[in-house]
Amino acid sequence: MVGEGTVLKGRWKLTRKIGQGAFGEIYSGCDLNTQDPVAVKLERWDNKKAVLKMEVAVLKKLQHSPFACRYVHCGHFENHNYLVMELLGDNLSELRRRRPNGRFSLWTTVRLGIQMVQAVKAIHELGYLHRDVKPSNFAMGLAPGRREQCVMIDFGLTRKFRLPSGQIRPARDIAGFRGTARYASINSHLSKELSRRDDLWSVLYVLIEFLTGQLPWRKLKDKEEIGLLKIHFNSAELVRDLPPTYLSFMQHLQALDYLDCPDYDYLVQLLDQDGKVIETEAYDDGTGNVRFDGSR
Numbered sequence: 001m002v003g004e005g006t007v008l009k010g011r012w013k014l015t016r017k018i019g020q021g022a023f024g025e026i027y028s029g030c031d032l033n034t035q036d037p038v039a040v041k042l043e044r045w046d047n048k049k050a051v052l053k054m055e056v057a058v059l060k061k062l063q064h065s066p067f068a069c070r071y072v073h074c075g076h077f078e079n080h081n082y083l084v085m086e087l088l089g090d091n092l093s094e095l096r097r098r099r100p101n102g103r104f105s106l107w108t109t110v111r112l113g114i115q116m117v118q119a120v121k122a123i124h125e126l127g128y129l130h131r132d133v134k135p136s137n138f139a140m141g142l143a144p145g146r147r148e149q150c151v152m153i154d155f156g157l158t159r160k161f162r163l164p165s166g167q168i169r170p171a172r173d174i175a176g177f178r179g180t181a182r183y184a185s186i187n188s189h190l191s192k193e194l195s196r197r198d199d200l201w202s203v204l205y206v207l208i209e210f211l212t213g214q215l216p217w218r219k220l221k222d223k224e225e226i227g228l229l230k231i232h233f234n235s236a237e238l239v240r241d242l243p244p245t246y247l248s249f250m251q252h253l254q255a256l257d258y259l260d261c262p263d264y265d266y267l268v269q270l271l272d273q274d275g276k277v278i279e280t281e282a283y284d285d286g287t288g289n290v291r292f293d294g295s296r
């Protein structure tokens with residue numbers, strides 16, 4: 001049995017189970033050689049939806065990016081494949097739920113939003129779509145110097161959108177739903193082939209939830225009903241109570257076709273404008289005490 005207390009390859013000790021996903025289990029642990037904290041993701045060999053090998057491949061390619069979890073090691077042990085990586089802090093879903101009214105401040109949302117767009121840009125530049133952008137797939141760094149870093153995790157649903165020639169893969173007529181119902185794009189609900197714009201639709205839904213504490217379809221369980229409500233709200237109404245930035249963000253995504261490359265820098269600039277306004281207010285207000293944890 002692999003579980004708490006197990007030592008993988010005489011080096012990585014599993015200390016505590018910290019996550020249970022559809023495809024595997026996550027443990028916090030320790031590198032017995034260096035005493036560094038680590039996280040270990042385990043996947044059983046008999047899992048029909050084995051994805052860890054692909055996840056490792058994408059993670060290794062993303063190591064140049066500060067928005068990716070640091071890769072440590074991978075291997076197999078007693079009927080399991082495993083991935084050893086940097087131990088991160090709480091994921092953004094847990095952090096939001098702990099805030100009053102389940103909301104982050106505009107300041108925190110701006111900081112997180114900019115990093116999420118940059119993380120998505122980094123994976124797209126490699127030729128992959130993430131296809132499951134959601135708050136629990138981002139976590140804050142724990143290591144010194146990484147504490148304000150928002151890190152993308154879980155590459156189990158990624159898909160290459162470029163051919164070796166560099167061209168975009170032709171869209172399949174029916175691709176099926178991919179992602180998580182609350183945050184998936186309308187295209188995913190319509191079973192359309194996903195492209196770069198769709199990861200950013202998920203970012204937009206996440207940011208709306210961060211700011212308002214909810215999405216209009218939060219109470220629905222049925223994927224089809226959620227899709228219909230997203231279509232109903234595919235208008236300015238969705239971002240009615242938010243800074244104008246969010247309407248511009250949405251309009252940029254609405255204008256993108258399957259093949260189009262999103263203007264990531266424009267989206268970052270939009271979010272940054274709100275950040276600048278808040279900084280000015282913080283200065284005027286004499287506090288200068290802006291924090292990253294949603295306390296403003």
Ligand SMILES: Nc1ncnc2c1ncn2[C@@H]1O[C@H](COP(=O)(O)OP(=O)(O)OP(=O)(O)O)[C@@H](O)[C@H]1O
Pocket residue numbers: 018019020021022023024025026039041069085086087088089090091136137139153154155156
């Ligand atoms: N490196 C890490 N450090 C700390 N916690 C992590 C790490 N990787 C994952 N987790 C935690 O475990 C949870 C599940 O991880 P992950 O999404 O990679 O697994 P999964 O099996 O693909 O899950 P799901 O089916 O929910 O997408 C994350 O939401 C996060 O809270």
